[in-house]
Amino acid sequence: MKRVGLFGGTFDPPHNGHIHIAQAFADELKLDNVIFIPAGDPYHKLRQSNSTAEQRLCMVEQVIAMDKRFSVSDCDVRRKGPTYTIDTVSLFRQVFTQTQLWWLLGMDSLLQLPKWYRYQALLQSVNLAIAQRGEQGLTELPNDLQGWLPEALAKNLTTPDGADGGRAKLLQASFLPVSSHEIRAEWSKGKHDDVPAAVAQYIDQENLYRA
Template identity: 30%
Template sequence: MKVGLMGGTFDPIHIGHLIAAQCALEAAGLDEVWFMPTNVPPHKKQLPGATPEQRWEMVNAAVEGHPAFRAIDVELRKGGVSYSVDTVKLLMQLYPGHRFHYIVGADMVQYLPKWYKIEELANLVVFIGLSRPGYGTEEEALPEPIRDSVRMARMPLIEISSTEIRKRLAEGRPVRYLVPDRVNQYIEVNRLYES
C-alpha cells in the first residue's frame, strides 16, 4: 500500500490541508493519506492554541467520510518532540509492506536539508513536494541524496493558514468555508481560539 503522510500541528486543520492531501493522493497514485497531528513540532516555537486532544478530534472530524483519508495518533501517543525520521521508522515497524511518502509544501522542500537526520529519512520515504503557482521550488539546489527522493506535484494557490484562522476567531470573525463544516462546529461548540 502506498501511503502519504501529512504531519502538522493542525491548529486547526483547514481546507488547504485537505486540498493538498487530495492533490498528493492523485499526483503520486497513493492509496491513502494519513493525517498525523504532531505532539511537539521541532521547528515551531509557539505552542498550539488547542490541546492535543482537541486537535486530534478536529482532524478526525475533517477526514471523516473521505474513503482515502485517515487520522493516526502515533505522534500524539508517543509524546515529546516529533521527529519525522523516528515516526517513519515506527510506522515501518507497525505497517510492514507499506511504502510511505511524506507530503510537504513547496516552502518546506527548501527547508528539508535542516530536518533532523534528513539523509536517513530520505532513504526511507519519497517526499511529495506540493508546488503552488508563483512559488519556485528550486529542488535542484537540494543536496543530491535529498533531491533524488523528492517528487513535485501541482496544487492550486490557496492562501489559508491556521495562524490566520486563529486570528479571525480571536477577532470574533467567522471561519466558515475556511475549515470543514464539522471542524467549524467543533470550534464553535468548544469556543476555541476566542480572545
C-alpha cells in the same frame, strides 16, 4: 505494491487547504490511504494557540470522514517530548513493511529540510511528495539537496527499490491560499468559511480561538 501517504502537521485547525492538497496527494500518486498525523510537540515551532494536541486530533477526526482514503494516527500526539519526522516514519516503516511510503511536505519545508534532524536518513527511508507554495521554487534549493533532488525526481515511481525510499514527486496541484494562523486570528470575527462545517462546529463547541 500498496502506496500510503503520510501527512504530518500541526492542523491548528485543519482547513480546506489541507483537504485539497491531501486529495491531490492521493490522486496524483494513486495512494491507497492518506494518514493525517497531528503533531504533539513540534520542536521547531512556537505555538500561539489555546488548543491542545487532543483537540487538534479531534478536529482531524472530523476531516477524515470526508474521503474514504483518509485516516488519522495519534502516534505523535501520544509520544512524549519533541517529535521528529524520521522517528515518525520509522514507526510506520515497522507497520507497513511491504508498502511504498510517501511523506507530504510543502516547498517551504523542502527548502528547510537540511536543518531537520537526521534529514539524510529521512531521504533514504521515505519518498517525498512536494506541494509547491506561491512563487517558491527549485531555484532556491539548498546546496545539500541540489544533487539529490534531480535523481530522486527521475526515479521510477513503480519499480521496487530496496528500502523503497529516495523518490520525489512534484505535485501539480498547489496549496490553496489558506492559513491556519489567519483562521485562528479571524475566528472571533466570524470568518469560518475556510474550514469544513464539522470542524467549525467543534471549534465553537470547545470555545477555541477566541480573542
